[in-house]
Amino acid sequence: xxxxxxxxxAAWAVxxxxxxxxxxxxxxxxxxxxxxxRTFMNASGEAVGAVGRFYQLxxxxxxxxxxxxxxxxxxxxxRAEGSSGGHHGLESIEQxxxxxxxxxxxxxxxxxxxEQREITxxxxxxxxxxxxxxxxxxxxxxxxxxxxxxxxxIEKAMNEFNGAxxxxxxxx
Numbered sequence: 001x002x003x004x005x006x007x008x009x010a011a012w013a014v015x016x017x018x019x020x021x022x023x024x025x026x027x028x029x030x031x032x033x034x035x036x037x038r039t040f041m042n043a044s045g046e047a048v049g050a051v052g053r054f055y056q057l058x059x060x061x062x063x064x065x066x067x068x069x070x071x072x073x074x075x076x077x078x079r080a081e082g083s084s085g086g087h088h089g090l091e092s093i094e095q096x097x098x099x100x101x102x103x104x105x106x107x108x109x110x111x112x113x114x115e116q117r118e119i120t121x122x123x124x125x126x127x128x129x130x131x132x133x134x135x136x137x138x139x140x141x142x143x144x145x146x147x148x149x150x151x152x153x154i155e156k157a158m159n160e161f162n163g164a165x166x167x168x169x170x171x172x
Contacts, residue, residue, distance in 0.1 A: 001034050001065065003143045010034060018054070020047040028151060042088040049096030059102035063149055064093055065142065071108025074134040074165050076142055078105045078149065078158045103154055107142055109135075138165035 001023075005012060010023035012034075023034040033055065037047035052062060060080075066089055071077060081101040084090035094100055145161035 001036050003139055004146060005034055007143060008032075012036070014038070018047050018050045020051065022051070027147075030150060032150065043092055044089045045092030045094070045096035048093050052097065059097045059099050062097075062102050063146060064090065064102060064104040065146070066090060066104065066106055067109045068106035069109055069111040071106055071110070072164075073108055073110040074138045075108035075163065076105065076138060076145060076165060077108070077162055078103065078145060078154065080154050080158075103149070105142060105145060105149075107138060134165070141165040 004010075005023045005025075008023075008025045008027055010025035012021045012023045014020075015022050018035070019037060019039050021036040021038060025032050025034070033051065035047060035051050037044040039046055048062065048064065051057070052059070066087060068077070068085075068087065070085065080103050081099075082104070083100060084094055087106075090104065093102070141161055142165075145157050148160060149157040
């Protein structure tokens with residue numbers, strides 16, 4: 001979200017009533033609201049639900065972007081709807097919106113060990129040098145994928161950008 005805000009020259013403002021930072025911008029003639037919940041990740045649905053209700057946004061017009069330890073570093077996976085896959089932030093959003101029918105973009109951050117279920121230190125920690133390079137590339141691709149979703153819809157965004165960010169450079 002920070003990369004999108006910077007690219008679109010949108011300024012963040014803390015909105016206490018939403019428990020979030022919001023950046024409002026016009027992008028290609030559309031009003032867009034970027035939202036970063038300031039709650040714990042497991043309660044991020046509180047902010048998403050409050051923003052959605054206030055602006056009367058149907059869930060299908062919201063794109064939820066989350067990190068995903070079950071995807072390898074450098075992977076993007078956008079879907080029109082689906083389960084939380086055990087992601088507690090998505091569970092919270094599903095509970096607040098009352099549906100699984102909202103688009104989501106999962107950004108792979110990998111996990112240190114497939115057997116390890118507690119990943120707080122990994123999620124809040126630093127990436128290794130090789131992972132940092134991959135994350136720079138995947139975040140740039142994620143921005144492009146969000147812009148494609150806004151401009152051309154979810155099918156095109158999924159077809160052009162899902163998968164490994166480094167393997168798709170020639171598709172631009």
